[in-house]
Amino acid sequence: MxxxxxxxxxxxxxxxxxxxxxxxxxxxxxxxxxxxxxxxxxxxxxxxxxxxxxxxxxxxxxxxxxxxxxxxxxxxxxxxxxTEGSLQTTGGALDLALDGNGYFQVQMPGGTLGYTRAGNFSRSPEGQLITSEGYQVMPGITFPDGTTNITIGTDGTVSATVPGQTEATQIGQIQVASFPNAAGLQATGDNYLIETSASGTANLGIAGQDGRGNIRQGMLEGSNxxxxxxxxxxxxxxxxxxxxxxxxxxxxxxxxxxxxxx
Structure with a gap:
């Protein structure tokens, strides 16, 4: 006993x-x-x-x-x-937060697609929208040299003033990935998740549609x-x-x- x-x-x-x-x-x-x-x-x-x-x-x-x-x-x-963390205002033009469900999609080394809600993005020397680790946000957004006054709408539409033009021009659109079972995503570190058989296949679409959250420019989501x-x-x-x-x-x-x- x-x-x-x-x-x-x-x-x-x-x-x-x-x-x-x-x-x-x-x-x-x-x-x-x-x-x-x-x-x-x-x-x-x-x-x-x-x-x-x-x-x-x-x-x-x-x-x-x-x-x-x-x-x-x-x-x-x-x-x-x-559950969603609180949204914190940063004022950064490339700081993005998802207000609702969904994930940003990024191209990781080896061709693997990763997913994250951490939207503290920046611009590479080549003008690409990248994460802090240098991974490109997908679908790719490239800013022409000399781009100023970047505006990102709640639906992910990216507009900016480019050289030679006085009015803002749309240069791309950031899309949001949703999953049948987001809890089944596998954490890999560095704020990234990868798709698994439990999560189901990613469904890319426009922010604010089909249950996806809106994109908030100049804000970051805190931890929950x-x-x-x-x-x-x-x-x-x-x-x-x-x-x-x-x-x-x-x-x-x-x-x-x-x-x-x-």
């Missing part, structure tokens, strides 16, 4: 340690542009059925509930919470991490870890008593 209780408590320690890692990552990214917090989900391990419910207890009666012994817990997975909520979860996790540690100590004392006195 002692070693079995130790094993169950050990699974609890492992699960709470992983939950603490998730919380730590959330708090570490509290100021990361457009970061979405993760939530750890737990599930029970297999049960040992000692007496099945409904099994015969006598020749005339049956057990109403039976006897099932759990064997512990584990982390089932992490869920990304897709609530520091107070994360601190409460951290305390709860710490207490659960302590209880499982005490369970191991109690099981060890019980086993020691049996070995010394029986």
């Amino acid at each position: 002692g070693s079995s209780a130790m094993h169950i408590a050990r699974t609890g320690l492992d699960a709470q340690d992983m939950r603490m890692r998730v919380i730590s990552n959330n708090l570490a990214n509290v100021n990361t542009t457009a970061f979405k917090r993760d939530r750890a989900s737990f599930q029970t391990l297999a049960y040992q059925v000692v007496t099945a419910p409904g099994a015969a207890s006598t020749s005339e009666t049956k057990y109403a509930t039976g006897l099932n012994l759990g064997t512990g817990v584990r982390i089932q997975g992490t869920s990304r919470i897709e 991490v609530n520091v107070v909520e994360e601190l409460v979860d951290m305390i709860e996790t710490q207490r659960a870890y302590e209880v499982n540690s005490k369970m191991i100590s109690a099981a060890d004392e019980m086993e020691k008593y049996v070995n010394q006195n029986i």
